[in-house]
Amino acid sequence: MAQLWTEKRVVISGDADVLASDVAERLLVRLIRRSTAGKTSHLVLTGGAIGTEVLRAAGEHPRRSEVDWSTVHLWWGDERFLPAGHEERNDVGARRALIDHIDIPAANVHSMATTDDAADMDEAAMQYAAELARFGDDDRAWPAFYLCFLGVGPDGHIASLFPDRAEIQVTDRSVVAVHDAPKPPADRLSLTRPVLNSARCVWLVLSGVDKASALGLALAGASYETVPAAGAKGRRRTLFFVDRDAATNVPPELIDQEF
Template structure:
């Protein structure tokens, strides 16, 4: 699979609330444009406070009613391998914030397996790979056995991790799998499933959303061209667009030339 390198751009909002509303509005705009043209759209969601806030804002936006949700498929960039009803799950708040508020077929919501199901952690990662492969495009010259996400949302941790790909761990370097099991995660809970970097980077748009002064260092490293092995956020790149949506607090060290005033 070819690698595409798009320049990262930074879009700044004054605070987390405005950030969530701005990203949600852009998200719905992309979906409306694509589904109005009859296109099927695949989206990878993220968890975390700001990722969930974006979905809450999208769920409250009346423009959601204009989208043909039967053409939209939701996936997750990573998931905590815990019981299905656990508050640690990424899909649980996503359902409450948006998915339960739209007319989307249940089969279009592709949740990862939970620890109280029939699969162990390794089998759950393989099962997600298999499900992704069912939606792979016929022409895989720009992707692998998985769909190309129109938008891949990513949160960024203070340590610059994305999905459940943490710095200086084996998972960030995996290129021959679509999903991997993560054990002994440096951030609890310890067991997780994560998409791999090739899947993330075959997305049309990678949107990293981060807020707070504790993310400023990670943002700076991601923009400075650091090694993705030690700074996973630095290695996340969409084929068409790579945008970091941030609030003022997170952007305190961003060079002015990287700020996109028009996007």
């Protein structure tokens, strides 16, 4: 039997709406504290239904105005390589849900290239890698991320790193082009596993019964090649925020309701 990774903890909310609200409030509290102290926070955002709902809850929360958004930089863990403004792009959903409702400098919003900006996905990946490197240092070619948000697919994928594919193994680049992805749209860009896992905190957000199996496997220490979510791990803390529908296979000893 695979040994449980006890450094990973699970926080359970009643349903998807409460989950989004709970995560958004926790995010804002931390950003308020950090920005008040003058600390810069680089965040990696995720798309998907529940990821966008978290951003919407943050965008509607009255405490959003307490954050000094000039200290916050927004990045994306993955993106669909589509024209600017396309409804399926993660940055479009994030702008509508959160970015349009906060006073954040345009230069602090780091979207991945669209089909209008790059000739192909390989060029788009190189462009984003260069943008990441502008905020890196001698030790890493990307920012010191405070928090990385990740959604998890029913197959256990994170960002656009899918099971049993070459992209999950890439460690020599910060950004990878994903061709013929098993989930449409087929053309995508993704941060690689070393970049995602470099964040101080990794928060995975899951909702729905279709995520229960992937969550159980991730917590049980499955191979990250076959269950990419199992390989998600923050430098300081790794938390799975889930609703009750997704929590079917969570061992009681991993539940942390005090967080």
